[in-house]
Amino acid sequence: MAEPRPGLALRFQRRFLAARPLRSLPWPELEQSLRTAPDSALLADILHQLESTAAEPLDELYEALAAVLKEEEESTHCYKNYLLPSGDCVSLCESTALISGGTTGLLTWEAALHLAQWALRNPGLFRGRTVLELGSGIGFTGIAICKSCQPRTFIFSDCHPRVLRQLGENIQLNGFTPEPDGSWSIQTESQGQEVKGQSCQNPKVIVAELDWSSATEKQLLALRADVVIAADVVYDPEIILALIGVLQKLSSSRADRKAPEVFIASTVRNPDTYQLFQAELDKAGIRWQVIPAHSSCNFLYDVQPDVTILQLFI
Known part of the structure; x- marks a missing residue:
């Protein structure tokens, strides 16, 4: 109703x-x-x-x-191309409207561009590893990493059905084939060993429907992430605790592997919200530090926003 x-x-x-x-x-x-x-x-x-x-x-x-x-009266989508340093490009179908389909996730936000630029300057962090992206949106950062940083596996995740649909289409538009639906939640030890022999030139790509409020520790640990990234996910106090809950579940001790490295990029639109995020991290016992980042972004051609990247120690 x-x-x-x-x-x-x-x-x-x-x-x-x-x-x-x-x-x-x-x-x-x-x-x-x-x-x-x-x-x-x-x-x-x-x-x-x-x-x-x-x-x-x-x-x-x-x-x-x-x-x-x-929105219902006319098309609000277009195709955008972002040139990578390698000469390759990321092609995306994006919304031209700030709000589309009841979500803001159908266009690329500034923090995603900054995070991708930082990742491309630090490819060794991703090479040969399993990367989980929280709140992937329509996929720019993850696709850029898949094309330039040679991860073994990249797991895109979001919770909005329309965003997930557009994300899958954009991944295929850039030459990658996502694993069949549902494969993300049932990985086993033997599957993980099988992936290790896979060529990093052609990373395994997974699209996961991941609701932070309901994701279980078992589901998150099954992803076996070595690195966790996110961009522009700290914009509303109401979702901060759910995000921190996911990070805490990812940090659960495992005898066979250490907790993943975590990097979160944020455009600081509201300093109070950003400071609340840092305060809640402190309360949860999650240490953090600011990662030095370039003040300008090669993917942006207009006003450069205030973007910071935090490394979290979960």
């Missing part, structure tokens, strides 16, 4: 006034409400709530609201 109109409008107002990132606003609920009752009255209510606060108008918010309305 769709949320009552005043409640949804109030949620937009509160998050907007608290300077929450646009991607953390309740877009899926808005889209569902519009599908249930496709009229503009709900948007009018939301805009009235925002404008009645005397807050400064935010063009990006109005554009995002408009994008939700027009």
